[in-house]
Amino acid sequence: MKLKAIIEKRNSKLTELEVIYDTVVTETRAFTQDEEIKYEQLKKEIDDLDKTITTLKSTIAVEERALDTKDDDVVDINRELRAIFGENLTELRALNTTTNNQGGYVVTQVLSNKIIKAATTRSNAIEFFDLTSISGNLRFPKKLSGITATWEAENSINDPQASTPTIEIIELGQHRLYAESAITQQMINSQEIDLENFIVEEISDGLANAIEDAIFNGSGTKQPKGIGIGLTKKIDCTDISMKVVKQAFHTLAKSQQNKAKWFMHTEMFLVLDNMTDEMGRPLLQPNLAKGTGYMLLGRPIEVSDCINISTIYFACPDAYHTNLQKDIALHIYTDSTYTKRGLIGYAADIYLDGITKNDDAIVCITCED
The missing domain is CATH 3.30.2400 (Major capsid protein gp5 fold)
Incomplete structure (x- = not known):
């Protein structure tokens, strides 16, 4: 989860950097002094985060190699599986299965x-x-x-x-x-x-x-209860439009927008992929941070055929919680x-x-x- 949070932070910084760059290119002008300072600051932060991500990934890889290393204290998984499929009770008892x-x-x-x-x-x-x-x-x-925050007079005789x-x-x-x-x-x-x-x-x-x-x-x-059960923030429409998408985006708090992703069916993705904004630009933009995929209003899109064709979710990680038991039989x-x-x-x-x-x-x- 720590690595995931750092990657999200890095991608958020990259989005900020891209906004500055796109603004300058679109307006065909030079960077202002403030923009240049901010741009260089973001580049440094992204570089620092990239180094941290590389280090953490290396650590995880080492841990996984250690996990995969078999010695006298580690059960030979292939041996156990063959004993299970052969229902070799003697072998299974020896393996403490x-x-x-x-x-x-x-x-x-x-x-x-x-x-x-x-x-x-x-x-x-x-x-x-x-x-x-x-x-x-x-x-x-x-x-x-x-x-709830309330306004109170200074030195009021009444308790807040x-x-x-x-x-x-x-x-x-x-x-x-x-x-x-x-x-x-x-x-x-x-x-x-x-x-x-x-x-x-x-x-x-x-x-x-x-x-x-x-x-x-x-x-x-x-x-489990699906994510759509009992939702309080819903937007109903007859046709998807840029206005509806923006309404959904701004329904979440600003602090949440930078963590959220769009989830939709493949068919809905194709509909959005053919749409343009008021200036004729494609509604979906390449996800430069990820290298593949697309973004909508600066946030990544995930496609799932499990989602209803007419439904789009814009959600943060803490919107839903799954708990998997540790044991598989x-x-x-x-x-x-x-x-x-x-x-x-x-x-x-x-x-x-x-x-x-x-x-x-x-x-x-x-x-x-």
């Missing part, structure tokens, strides 16, 4: 972490919004109302009226997410096949798709449905929950004809 209350094999924490990390990086939504991996139910406060913020305690529970697939017996038998990478890729893909869909569309019944199926085809069926399950945490950090545009 346990089962959960559904009878699934709880995989080593190293493998669980890899699957969760892979699922997170596959989804821009999961990666962007607040995410924790804490066992059991997670409780945190949600502010319903803040303090105090206002008390209203807090609600939100609890994230444990909903079971279950993903089923199969592998061949040949893959189990062949020691040359990296079973670990295959399982990580397979499971994380399924989990990422389901979790992202729940973030935007979850009903709250046996699954594998269930093995060797009934005739699979064995006739030379397959071993398996399913992975993980427990998680999610909910909108800060209503003030998200605005929703809905375009309905």
Whole structure:
């Protein structure tokens, strides 16, 4: 999260720098003295942040290499997986592999972490919004109302009226997410096949798709509550326009705008991509900070086919919170449905929950004809 915050800060500084540059180029003039000072200051800040980011990334890479290094104290994940798929109880006992209350094999924490990390990086939504991996139910406060400032006369004989913020305690529970697939017996038998990478890729893909869909569309019944449930900041329109986009942008506080991203369906993105502003310039601009993708009003755009075609979200990371349990379990199926085809069926399950945490950090545009 620290690295992510620094990258966001760096990108925000770059946006400020680009605004100064674009203004000068558009007006075909030289930098003013104030602009030049600010421009050079921003360049230095960006350079300093780039150095910090490089250092942190190097540290993370070293930590990951250390995590991947296998010694006598680290479980050989491929060995464990082959024992699980072969239901070799003797081997599993030797590896201290346990089962959960559904009878699934709880995989080593190293493998669980890899699957969760892979699922997170596959989804821009999961990666962007607040995410924790804490066992059991997670409780945190949600502010319903803040303090109120009032004007008071100096040396007033009356005591100032105090206002008390209203807090609600939100609890994230444990909903079971279950993903089923199969592998061949040949893959189990062949020691040359990296079973670990295959399982990580397979499971994380399924989990990422389901979790992202729940973030935007979850009903709250046996699954997380989607981000659209109970939103207080909504803009309804019949057609998307620059005016509507600006209205949504300025619905969030200035301090939030610099942290927020746009989330929309591919079809909505294509609509915006064909639009221009009042001066005939494309509404979407290349995201120079990221190198790929586009920006809308200086903020990055993320596309997800899980979002309703007519809906756009402009949200900060703290708008939504997901909590993933640390443990992932594998269930093995060797009934005739699979064995006739030379397959071993398996399913992975993980427990998680999610909910909108800060209503003030998200605005929703809905375009309905």
